[in-house]
Amino acid sequence: xxxxxxxxxxxxxxxxxxxxxxxxxxxxxxxxxxxxxxxxxxxxxxxxxxxxxxxxxxxxxxxxxxxxxxxxxxxxxxxxxxxxxxxxxxxxxxxxxxxxxxxxxxxxxxxxxxxxxxxxxxxxxxxxxxxxxxxxxxxxxxxxxxxxxxxxxxxx
Ligand code: HEM
Numbered sequence: 436x437x438x439x440x441x442x443x444x445x446x447x448x449x450x451x452x453x454x455x456x457x458x459x460x461x462x463x464x465x466x467x468x469x470x471x472x473x474x475x476x477x478x479x480x481x482x483x484x485x486x487x488x489x490x491x492x493x494x495x496x497x498x499x500x501x502x503x504x505x506x507x508x509x510x511x512x513x514x515x516x517x518x519x520x521x522x523x524x525x526x527x528x529x530x531x532x533x534x535x536x537x538x539x540x541x542x543x544x545x546x547x548x549x550x551x552x553x554x555x556x557x558x559x560x561x562x563x564x565x566x567x568x569x570x571x572x573x574x575x576x577x578x579x580x581x582x583x584x585x586x587x588x589x590x591x
Contacts, residue, residue: 453505459498464570466491499541506538520591526580527587533573540566 466485471477477486484490513521523531543562547554554562579585 449505449509452501453509456498456501456505459494460502461570461574463491463495463498467495496545499545503538506534517588521588522591524586524589526576526585530573530576530580530587533569533576536569537566537573540569 462485465471467488469486471482471485477483513523540562543554544566546552547559547562
């Protein structure tokens with residue numbers, strides 16, 4: 436049975452939640468670094484919260500939880516149902532791999548932040564740079580795929 440993706444008013448809600456979560460992760464992620472205060476963005480009325488580390492940190496964690504949930508749903512849906520109809524494109528595999536790397540380095544950074552956990556300083560620097568590096572590569576890849584209209588999947 437061909438199960439079409441759920442759409443509401445022509446829009447796939449999973450896609451909308453995914454894009455909103457990604458936006459939340461990018462915004463709150465960059466707010467983990469003191470750039471919004473340094474470049475006066477947090478001085479714009481209504482944006483002061485962007486300079487409050489613990490507020491953006493909490494938003495990053497909440498968005499990460501939703502992101503993990505969506506990723507698990509899409510992975511299971513693909514492996515259990517959709518794999519008969521569609522397969523990941525080359526750029527789909529690339530983006531999935533980058534997001535998996537972000538998820539794994541992110542989880543390690545969460546573990547780093549837990550009380551009583553002491554990771555070697557070299558590993559902490561690696562995780563931070565890897566997380567940030569993957570963000571930049573993912574954003575570049577996502578924008579390039581958008582411009583070149585590269586889809587995540589192709590039909591079998
Ligand atoms: C598309 C997904 C994501 C993006 C774009 C993103 C972006 C970022 C950015 C830009 C930073 C700042 C890096 C720095 O301070 O050098 C950051 C930090 C962090 N991210 Fe993510 N992230 C993503 C996913 C995740 C996920 C899934 C998790 C957890 C499971 C996570 C956990 C963290 C943690 C713990 C930090 C460090 C915060 C701190 O203690 O300074 N991130 N993220």
